[in-house]
Amino acid sequence: MQIRVRIAPSPTGPLHIGTARAALFNYLFAKKNKGSFILRIDDTDTDRSSKAFEEDIKRGLLWLSLKWDEFYKQSERIDIYREQLLKLLEEGKVFWCWHSQEELASERDHFIRQKSAPRHICEFRDLDKKEARTGEKPILRFKNNEKEEVVFNDLIRGKIEFRPDLFGDFSVAKNLEAPLYNFSTVLDDSLMKISHVIRGEDHISNTPKQILIYRALGFDLPEYAHLPLILGKDRSKLSKRHQATSLMQYEDEGYLPEALINFLALLGWREANDDGEELFSIDELCKKFSLDRVQKSAAVFDVEKLNWINSRYLRFLETKDLAVMLKKYLKPAWKIKTDENPERWIKVAALEQPRIVKLEDITGLVDYFFEEPFLDKEMLLWKKQNAGDAIKHLEKIYELASDLQDTDFSKDILEKTIMPYAGEAGRGEVLWPFRVALSGKTTSPGPFEIAEILGREETLKRTYKAKETLES
Ligand SMILES: [Zn+2]
Numbered sequence: 001m002q003i004r005v006r007i008a009p010s011p012t013g014p015l016h017i018g019t020a021r022a023a024l025f026n027y028l029f030a031k032k033n034k035g036s037f038i039l040r041i042d043d044t045d046t047d048r049s050s051k052a053f054e055e056d057i058k059r060g061l062l063w064l065s066l067k068w069d070e071f072y073k074q075s076e077r078i079d080i081y082r083e084q085l086l087k088l089l090e091e092g093k094v095f096w097c098w099h100s101q102e103e104l105a106s107e108r109d110h111f112i113r114q115k116s117a118p119r120h121i122c123e124f125r126d127l128d129k130k131e132a133r134t135g136e137k138p139i140l141r142f143k144n145n146e147k148e149e150v151v152f153n154d155l156i157r158g159k160i161e162f163r164p165d166l167f168g169d170f171s172v173a174k175n176l177e178a179p180l181y182n183f184s185t186v187l188d189d190s191l192m193k194i195s196h197v198i199r200g201e202d203h204i205s206n207t208p209k210q211i212l213i214y215r216a217l218g219f220d221l222p223e224y225a226h227l228p229l230i231l232g233k234d235r236s237k238l239s240k241r242h243q244a245t246s247l248m249q250y251e252d253e254g255y256l257p258e259a260l261i262n263f264l265a266l267l268g269w270r271e272a273n274d275d276g277e278e279l280f281s282i283d284e285l286c287k288k289f290s291l292d293r294v295q296k297s298a299a300v301f302d303v304e305k306l307n308w309i310n311s312r313y314l315r316f317l318e319t320k321d322l323a324v325m326l327k328k329y330l331k332p333a334w335k336i337k338t339d340e341n342p343e344r345w346i347k348v349a350a351l352e353q354p355r356i357v358k359l360e361d362i363t364g365l366v367d368y369f370f371e372e373p374f375l376d377k378e379m380l381l382w383k384k385q386n387a388g389d390a391i392k393h394l395e396k397i398y399e400l401a402s403d404l405q406d407t408d409f410s411k412d413i414l415e416k417t418i419m420p421y422a423g424e425a426g427r428g429e430v431l432w433p434f435r436v437a438l439s440g441k442t443t444s445p446g447p448f449e450i451a452e453i454l455g456r457e458e459t460l461k462r463t464y465k466a467k468e469t470l471e472s
Pocket of ligand 1 (some may be wrong): 097098099120121122123124
């Protein structure tokens, strides 16, 4: 069998985590089985669909390297839906329901009061259109005569059964030009020869209605696989509170697409060997992926995990490549300085590489390489150190460092020069004020590494300034 899978996002919002995960799982399944991955934009709701969201979805998928093999827009297929709706009307499998919104609402309330599932068993189901009311806008409903349980075998969840009488005569189109979700989905999945429908668990309740439509149209059923829900870390349904508004926001913040792919794969998929390995390239995922290893229980969206994965991928990068990526996040004035001295910028990037979680962090980490830091008196003092001691140590460092030539101003030589003194006087006592003098921060790389990049003149200047600050 030729494997063909699809995702069918609505362009009524930007690409979000759930759709991106469904896209990845479909993509991996297709690639593993040498099949086709189809992108179908579900834009039949013309009021709510927008071109901008369609572009956001496409841009996000391409950013993740999830390139589709075929592309369709449902808004361009209205004639196809219309033709099949007319055929089903002729065969008496769908019919026009003339009930008003008010009538349907009061019927729904009635069922809810009786504590049973709201459904509409329509008295127009067996009438000719001519006998209908005038002045109302009718909708098309599926004539649901099914009494047998609708059963399907979900590749992830096993056998799932539904009582079809609970759906009543469900709607399939607002009119011949406006098919509703379940109808257009089934028709397209059939015509596009989709072999496996892999989608989120929230679609399980649509599946029995879709199976009834498949039967009415006389098409073979696809295989179904419903992916587990994605919950926030607080175990509530994933919402805007938990995730970025669009997947593209992750790009803006400086997550790598490789890291996001890896993270999405772990949202419900367990690696085959259970050896604890959690980092996979997309090629590895293509090889290893299988639906058997998709979990039934909900997956948890944990941004800390994403951050951890991203920081690992940032460490794997060649420093010179990282340095280029980071420049985008620098202030314009800093960018000019990095262009003037690219070697220095690569050294800074190397220093921060083990510390960056996402690229946008860089601005807050390296400001002191571009601008003189603001020095806080309290911060300059190590624990309960008194200012007099700190001044004494800074003076000593100044003296030792000024004896060095420009060319000797390397991390190693500085260390050799200053560490014997720090060893005697106390490492924290000596190195803390020195490091804060250079960086203005409570956390940063070590003072010798910073000093090497700042150079002799700037290091001496900042050391002296720290001493003055403490004296003031
Ligand atoms: Zn009706």
